[in-house]
Amino acid sequence: MDEFDIIARYFAPLAKDPGALSLKDDAAFIPPRPGFDLVITTDQITEDTDFFATDPPEMIAQKGLRVSLSDLAAKGAAPAFYLLNLTLPQGVSEDWLAAFASGLRRDQAEFDISLLGGDMGAGRLAIAVTGFGFVPKGRMVKRSGAKVGDAVYVTGTIGDSSGGLALLKGRAVGLGEAERAYLVNRYRVPQPPVAFGKNLYDTAHASVDVSDGLIADLGHVASASGVRIVVESERVPLSPEFKALWGPDAFARAVAAGDDYQIAFTASPDSTGPFTRIGHVVAGDGVSLTVKGELVAIPSPGYRHF
């Protein structure tokens, strides 16, 4: 089947918004939404770097989508639409395409979004998703709003995706099947806090999605805001499964890994909600780590103990 057939059969049914014109035009359109800014983010995932070609196609599709949904959530935006730029290997099967499209369909229902357009090329499997969301005008949560005196928070748990990747790459430890499945699923299908993100602008002063690694991403916030962020190591939320995988290495592994797709943000110290306080903002620059109040060295990706 050629590109037109693939679009008509697998992707046009996902394009429900009138502005998508059933994927039958040169372009799509989004009507003006007075009082709202349109937030736009684009991310690509590539075979072997971000997923394995043998992963279930539904999950590859979900990962491609959710990597962008995570950025929208971290900016306080309610997701609405996405564009899909798909690079497919020659001879991709109809079964694969059907499963891939069903992963998109499932997430469209879960997150109330729809396909607006896209393009297709041939080559090593890669999925680039451009996500569109709405936030009240001027309220997008930037990296640059952290203030001295803020507390630092994170949603979910940190490191799980990297644990799943380590398992897929052959790390053999005495984990049970359920623990193993939990971590591998966190690698394959990120769980960005989309519902929580929609009102993030009511709470957060600055925010970032945790994709490069907790320390690296908080470094982006510190740099953009002109402040120093202190992370209190013992507060960083780790799952029991991740702790079982790495033992005493778990913290260092977690904060230097990436692919978490949770939200790290700064806000008033009296904030409460579905998130964990992990540190505070002081004058200065960069990120520092403490254990029981004492400064310790920042682990790097190759670091094992501290």
Add this chain to the structure above:
Amino acid sequence: MDEFDIIARYFAPLAKDPGALSLKDDAAFIPPRPGFDLVITTDQITEDTDFFATDPPEMIAQKGLRVSLSDLAAKGAAPAFYLLNLTLPQGVSEDWLAAFASGLRRDQAEFDISLLGGDMGAGRLAIAVTGFGFVPKGRMVKRSGAKVGDAVYVTGTIGDSSGGLALLKGRAVGLGEAERAYLVNRYRVPQPPVAFGKNLYDTAHASVDVSDGLIADLGHVASASGVRIVVESERVPLSPEFKALWGPDAFARAVAAGDDYQIAFTASPDSTGPFTRIGHVVAGDGVSLTVKGELVAIPSPGYRHF
């Protein structure tokens, strides 16, 4: 240099709009523009399919951009922003990146657009551009608006890009250096009628950018509009260079080729402007061709004479 260095050095200087946040955040934003729809299109070009890796990097950048600007022009939208998803081979040189960025910079100035964001991956060279433009609310020119009695028009000349590609692939004919350069440049750097496109909604009833080939793209308009389009062969504008290249094959080559990035549209038969009348709209479906009023067979890409 890593991805962050490349972005800071070569791409952040292209991101002048406040909504791009200097490419230092997770997302960009576009404020609401009351009275205007935002038109969105995305296209990717890939090494060996759409350009050669040895082409001048400035021109590869320009082609990547202009392929999307052409879609915006065909919809009556004034271009404003673009996202760049770039797949770069390992070890790409700084010279290459600098030249690529200078091609973007030149076209940003020419078309009054700016970079809003993007992402980067590693692999065979590929450039995906998502273009954003504005059109007065409800005025986007769709493929579906052609009416019986309309005339059919096209901007520029048809086939030149395919002629340039034939020359690059080794076709040897007695063209002079200037004719050869003209055609090769049309392949490498499309010339979409962006300024003309900005007010297309005042003229056109239906429109498409000519990228798949004139006959194929007019077929999309006929199908979306529920009409038959008759192309009067002798009216299709061909350049002297293209005619010199193909001789009696020129017309068949031109209308079955692609990559023209001109606009084909239908409008009132009394329309005048920088475009050529090439046919008319009747009841029925599909596209038909006439020579001196007589129906002839549609040439296919492999067709040589008729």
